[in-house]
Amino acid sequence: MSDDFVLAEQHEGVAIVTLNRPERRNGLSAGLCHALHARLTEIAASETQVLILRGAGRDFCVGADLSAAAVSESGEAPPARASKAYDIPLLLHTMPQVTIASIDGGCAGAGLGWAAACDMRFASDRAKFATGFIKVGAAGDMGLVWSLMRVVGAARARELLFFSQKFGSAEALQWGLVTRVFEAGELAGATLDAAQTLARFAPQALRALKTNVLSAEELAMRPYTEIETARHLHLAAGTTMREGFASFRAKRADGSKTET
Missing domain, CATH: 3.90.226.10 (2-enoyl-CoA Hydratase; Chain A, domain 1)
Known part of the structure; x- marks a missing residue:
């Protein structure tokens, strides 16, 4: 089959x-x-x-x-x-x-x-x-x-x-x-x-990054940055970035290795 x-x-x-x-x-x-x-x-x-x-x-x-x-x-x-x-x-x-x-x-x-x-x-x-x-x-x-x-x-x-x-x-x-x-x-x-x-990364962020990559292939810089900013602000308005920032701060506070 x-x-x-x-x-x-x-x-x-x-x-x-x-x-x-x-x-x-x-x-x-x-x-x-x-x-x-x-x-x-x-x-x-x-x-x-x-x-x-x-x-x-x-x-x-x-x-x-x-x-x-x-x-x-x-x-x-x-x-x-x-x-x-x-x-x-x-x-x-x-x-x-x-x-x-x-x-x-x-x-x-x-x-x-x-x-x-x-x-x-x-x-x-x-x-x-x-x-x-x-x-x-x-x-x-x-x-x-x-x-x-x-x-x-x-x-x-x-x-x-x-x-x-x-x-x-x-x-x-x-x-x-x-x-x-x-x-x-x-x-x-x-x-x-x-x-x-x-x-293991936040699903919304990973999918938004994939979408940004696709948009960057097709658009000039000005229209791309407008779309990128809109997606960034959409993530910032939700819980994804707040949780990410909180996790990063917690790891830094306890001495864990962090990457930016």
């Missing part, structure tokens, strides 16, 4: 979504795309604070499954050409939850598009990346060109897109595509620890 292509679990405000076609290196198929869109839509409407996207087995996602086996799933050519499949990067980027791609092994093509759409990317030391599209006669999908230009910059994105050379986690870290690299055996636990740290 298509639901088996995407697994989900909850850990104290954190949803872990796992692409589950390890025998095909989590390559995209109609069933996987449909199941992932449905699961992300469900989580976006929930009270979950953080989403981790990862792959089962030794790979994150190597892009579209181009084998004949992918066609036989439902009689459709892979991946699904319904618009819902192509909404997945938009969901990952704009959903109210903070989204983290946890990347082990291969991450290429559409899979890299999904990872790049997330708020953050953590990788294992054996992760391998490639844009891939030009080598199969494609020009890109799953929002990769849009995301990559913003994540690594225009010049680096062009190099990676046009030449499509493979690169590892060390280069990905140097170029800013990923922000943390762990040994393969530590990636899952370290990503969950980071996600749970985020999930």
